Amino acid sequence: MSTSRHIVALLQSHIAGDEDRFLSVATQLAAHEARQGHGKLAQELRELIDSAKGKRATVARRGAGPVPIAQPKxxxxxxxxxxxxxxxxxxxxxxxxxxxxxxxxxxxxxxxxxxxxxxxxxxxxxxxxxxxxxxxxxxxxxxxxxxxxxxxxxxxxxxxxxxxxxxxxxxxxxxxxxxxxxxxxxxxxxxxxxxxxxxxxxxxxxxxxxxxxxxxxxxxxxxxxxxxxxxxxxxxxxxxxxxxxxxxxYALPGPEVARGILDAHLAAFEPVNIDWPSVLEAAAGLSQAELARAADEAAKAAVLGEHDGVTTTALLSALAERKAAAL
Missing domain, CATH: 3.40.50.300 (P-loop containing nucleotide triphosphate hydrolases)
Incomplete structure (x- = not known):
């Protein structure tokens, strides 16, 4: 972005009252001036930006909300x-x-x-x-x-x-x-x-x-x-x-990660005496997303079948279905 574009963006953000955007563009301008060899000007801009940010630090430490979102138009x-x-x-x-x-x-x-x-x-x-x-x-x-x-x-x-x-x-x-x-x-x-x-x-x-x-x-x-x-x-x-x-x-989940994913998705559905070695063997090769779907399918089977909790059989069946779908 050229200096002229920076100035336009600074004015737009100031008029809109968008302080985050204003400081963001000012930081870009300081970096641009540094690249142009204008070190003294860049340093002066950075000091002004740091001073402005310092005034907001107390608010930030108290848990400021998310950065305002500007919906693309x-x-x-x-x-x-x-x-x-x-x-x-x-x-x-x-x-x-x-x-x-x-x-x-x-x-x-x-x-x-x-x-x-x-x-x-x-x-x-x-x-x-x-x-x-x-x-x-x-x-x-x-x-x-x-x-x-x-x-x-x-x-x-x-x-x-x-x-x-x-x-x-x-x-x-x-x-x-x-x-x-x-x-x-x-x-x-x-x-x-x-x-x-x-x-x-x-x-x-x-x-x-x-x-x-x-x-x-x-x-x-x-x-x-x-x-x-x-x-x-x-x-x-x-x-x-x-x-x-x-x-x-990133890689496909190993046994420990697979167990963690299944546990996280089944925690509210009271798994019943799950045979984890068999389940983790069946889960090998499935992605995080597929494991999550399999756990959800086993949970739905438990709820709709009015079982006391998710069973090994239901979980193995759901995992087998996900593997077949992935082929």
């Missing part, structure tokens, strides 16, 4: 959906390593001013890779919920246009929004945009879109989190991986 509303999320990390069953990595992202986000004061930047561009149903999309919702930020999901059916240059122009609108409205921006099924430029189906327009995305991602230094998720990392252009602050792998 006009053309951008066709390819960007916005909502608040009530998902938290505690809603998910995670391996210790994955929980530690996501907790680190949250800690850096919550203390980003402390990091920036020492010339460091928080992690804010994440690439999540792993099989379908392993929790990638839920992670984006959990990050938004934990940070009390709106969750913006990119809608590819509206983003990808038929005319040359149309998709790249719409991508620019999204990154303009990322710069001025703090939130978690989710590019799900990211391989739709990030496919290799030298792939067998490569065409000029695909190269242009990917090159545009790479440039926008490289230039962005705003306050938002950008989360890209893919089931097919092998399809992504290699240049993408080094543009992200963290590449976080």
């Amino acid at each position: 006009g053309e951008i509303a066709g390819f960007l959906a916005a909502r608040y999320s009530d998902v938290r990390l505690s809603s998910m069953v995670l391996t210790p390593d994955l929980e530690a990595r996501l907790t680190r992202v949250l800690r850096e986000q919550r203390q980003q001013e402390r990091l920036r004061a020492h010339g460091l930047a928080p992690r804010r561009k994440l690439l999540l890779v792993g099989p379908p149903g392993s929790g990638k999309t839920m992670t984006a919702a959990a990050l938004a919920g934990e940070l009390k930020l709106p969750l913006f999901t990119v809608l590819y059916d509206g983003l990808i246009g038929k005319m040359m240059g149309e998709t790249a122009a719409r991508l620019r609108l999204i990154f303009d929004a990322i710069a001025v409205q703090r939130g978690v921006y989710l590019f799900d099924e990211f391989d739709a945009l990030g496919a290799q430029r030298a792939g067998p189906n490569d065409v000029g327009e695909i190269r242009r879109v990917l090159n545009s995305f790479l440039q926008f991602l490289e230039d962005d230094d705003g306050p938002s989190l950008i989360v890209a998720a893919t089931n097919h990392p092998e399809l992504l252009d290699k240049a993408l991986f080094r543009r992200f602050d963290d590449v976080i792998p």
Whole structure:
């Protein structure tokens, strides 16, 4: 974003009374001036921003509400959906390593001013890779919920246009929004945009879109989190991986995580003498989403069959049904 665009955005946010957006754009402007070699001006801007944020710190410590959500309007509303999320990390069953990595992202986000004061930047561009149903999309919702930020999901059916240059122009609108409205921006099924430029189906327009995305991602230094998720990392252009602050792998649940997912979904339905070794053997190879559905199916069978609780037989049957459906 150029200095003139920053000034326009500052005036718009001031007129709208949107202080969060105003400070966000001011931070972008300070970073832009630093890149232009105007170090003294950039430092002066940062000091003013820090002073303004300091005045709000007392309110924040008392539990300020979520960042105000600006619903996309006009053309951008066709390819960007916005909502608040009530998902938290505690809603998910995670391996210790994955929980530690996501907790680190949250800690850096919550203390980003402390990091920036020492010339460091928080992690804010994440690439999540792993099989379908392993929790990638839920992670984006959990990050938004934990940070009390709106969750913006990119809608590819509206983003990808038929005319040359149309998709790249719409991508620019999204990154303009990322710069001025703090939130978690989710590019799900990211391989739709990030496919290799030298792939067998490569065409000029695909190269242009990917090159545009790479440039926008490289230039962005705003306050938002950008989360890209893919089931097919092998399809992504290699240049993408080094543009992200963290590449976080997801996997199908092992026995411990599978047990945690089933326990969490069945806690209110009084499981009856469950044969866990048999159940966990049957659960092997199923995703988090499929395990959750199987648990819900077993619970419904218990409720509608007026049983005393969920049985091993009902759970094994539900797991077998999910495996058959996954084939």
